[in-house]
Amino acid sequence: EKVDKQKPIAEYPRPQLQRDSYYNLNGQWQYAFVKTKNFSVPNEFQGEIIVPFSPESQLSDVNRWLMPDETLIYKKSFILPNSFNQGKVLINFGAVDYLCDVTLNNVSCGGHAGGYLPFSVDITNFIKEGENTLLVSVTDPTETGIQSRGKQSLNRGGMFYTPMSGIWQTVWLESVPNNYVQQLWLTPNIDKMTLNVKILINGKIKKCYLEFLELNIAYLCEPQERDGYLYFVGEIQILNAQLWSPENPKLYQINIQADDDYFNTYFGMRKISTMHINGYQVTALNNQPYMLIGVLDQGYWPDSLCTPLEDAMIFDITKMKELGYNMLRKHIKVEPLRWYYLCDSIGMIVQQDMVSGGDVKESILLEGIKNIVGMKIDDSDQKVMAKLGRGNIAGRRHHKQEVRDTIDLLYSQPCIVSWVLFNEAWGQFESVQLEQICKLQDPTRLIDHASGWHDQGVGDFKSTHRYIFPYTAPNDSRAIALSEFGGYSLKVPGHTMIVKKAFGYIPFSNQEKLNKAFENLHLKQIIPAIKSGLTTTVYTQLSDVEDEINGIYTFDRKVLKFNAAKLQEINFKMRQEFNKQYADRMK
Structure with missing residues (x-):
């Protein structure tokens, strides 16, 4: 997709606290890759990078990975408009992955650790009249570290994707009063x-x-x-x-x-809860039984990786809604705040995952086998935590803080109805304690403490994943969620980005067979399970992603693999069956 390199993403980045003061720094910056050991700022930079696209992406104009032993240095000059400074000047970063230092006019003025959350630096005392020179230095260990990184991998392939580094969301200046x-x-x-x-x-x-x-x-x-x-x-x-x-x-x-501080915000009046009806715990929206029919959404695009353009966000949200889905499960990624605003305004429920991290462990397949055979584990046991990549105490402490910060950041978004704390045991630890912490911080939303694997018996959902074996709804006192299923794969020539080997759970040779299997899956397994208490579903997934070819859309969003009318019909039948089950509680 073509973008304006001077202002590639111009939309206001913080819709729930929007001031008139807004100076967008997106666009062309200078960059240099240097070895981290004893590094210094070079006299000559290596070229121009288009911010806010990570250097690994096509739209950055760099197409180069930042390695764990390197530092990426950004440089940008700017002149503040006359009368811009109303007391204090802040520089805001939507997100920088992972560890960064901010220098203005040769003075270090702040920094941040964490790849998915916004931060601000007060640069009031460091700005000057005329030209200002901003430097941002970034390092990113990817999976050689223990930080939250989601599906990024230096050894990408299968269900793991190209890493992103550095600035990947909007950078902007604003001026605020002293108070x-x-x-x-x-x-x-x-x-x-x-x-x-x-x-x-x-x-x-x-x-x-x-x-x-x-x-x-x-x-x-x-x-x-x-x-x-x-x-x-x-x-x-x-x-x-x-x-x-x-x-x-x-x-x-x-x-x-x-x-003297003026801004605007917005809110929506809504309630998410569960209700005990006919022997089942049922999800409810605004005190009405309401089935959550969702799609797994990885938030990756072929040209921009994790950085979405406005039109791309609108496309994904509106197309899923048109197909009859009412929820997106944002999978182990935090999006720019505008994405949540668009879900709020278009009308799309969001189940928000926390970003996974910890040590890389080769035993993850073994953990899956343990889950399949029903072996119980205690994720607060020190040895178990180490096996799941959470042996590091500082890493656990940092993750807990990041979970709290994520809830703080997204607390006021009407679209978000639940938090997913861990997915398939990736970096899982002390989920009973963490569920209690999150409920105390945000009692207004539901919690899926362990999506798919290693249920510790807490939270609002009995959450299972099912890709190959047949599905029947389990018996549980919590709401029954099939939080991942399907994953049916089809390769569409000319619309793939396979680098290693195509990945999917059940492959199909053509669209006719794919559509028929999708229909049979829902008619024979999913809809009957609604009669046994199934209240939430998440189909895998919205689009192909690199080697993964199990999307409803291709990675480039050019081809819808499924018959749109058939998807709409199936999702309608799911809602119809759910509403029939709980008709006596519908108003």
Whole structure:
């Protein structure tokens, strides 16, 4: 896909805390790869890289991997517009993978560790009139380290993909007053028809005023000091508000003034829960039984890898919705905040995975066999944690903090209904404790503590994966989720990116056979399981990814492998069967 190299991604990157102050730094930067040991900034850089695309991607114009013993140095010069500085100047990074240091005008002014979450650096004291020179130095160990990395691998192939490094989300400047809003949390309560607001202040603010435009509500928040921090809080009655759902993705805008700081945000009134009906625990949206019919979404694209363009995000979300799916399981990746905004506004439920990490272990196949034969493990046992790649205490501590930070970041998104803590034992540890931590932090959402393997008996779901063997719904007191299934594969010549060997669970030679097998799978196994309590499904997967050819779409999104009308019909039958089972509780 062609992009404007001067401003390849221009959309505002933080829709739930949007200020007028916005200076986008995406575009052409200089870059240099150097050996990390005793490195220094070179006098001559090696070329231009298009930010925010990782150097491994085509759209970066670099097409080179950052190796674990290397440092990638970015350089960008900029001149601030007149009157831009309103008190403080912040540089915001959507995400940088993995460890980075930020230098402005030869002074180190901050840094960050972690490849999937945003961060900001206050550069007020380091900017100058005229030209400013920004340097960002990045290292990334990929699987030679223990950090969260998802499916990235230096030995890519099969279900593991090309790694990404460095800046891979939007970089931008904003100016704020000396005292400003740092973060906010919005909690809807449809049972009371209220919205709870909590706003974190950086500095001192006297008044915080909320204006709900469409609802014709004005509200003055109350100050509250807690643990040395200043918050403004409030519980606002939201009468006659429409409830958010995929069928009616209604969002409401709020203008907020905190002394001299002005910004806008939005919220949706919705509730996710489970209900005990007819002997089963059933997922419910807005106090109505509601089947979650989802697709596994890896969030990779052939030309940009993990960095999505606006049109690409809209395509994936809208096409899955058109095919009858109401949920995307965002698989061991955190997307740019605009992706969640688009799900909020288009109407797509999200099941959000935490990003996996830990040591690389060759025993992962053995763990799968243990799961298949029903062998129970205790993931809080030190030896078990080591086998699952979590023997490092510092790594476990860092992952717990990253989970908390992920929930903090995405807390106010209406689309997200559940957190997936671990997937198929990758880096799994102490999931009972972590589930309790997450429930305490966010009691408004459901939790799948161990998707697929090594269930520890906690959380809101009995979550299983089934690719080859027949599926029947298990007996459990929790909601029954088939959180991965299918994976039917078809190679479409001219639309693949296979480097090593094609990967898929059950291969088919043509679309007719693929479609027939998909239909039989649902009619003979999935829909009958709904009668036995199945309440959530996640088909693998939205698109092919590199060697994986088990997508509904090809990797380039040019070919839909399935008959659209047939997919719509099958998903309709699933909803129909579910609604019939729980008709007496439908309003």
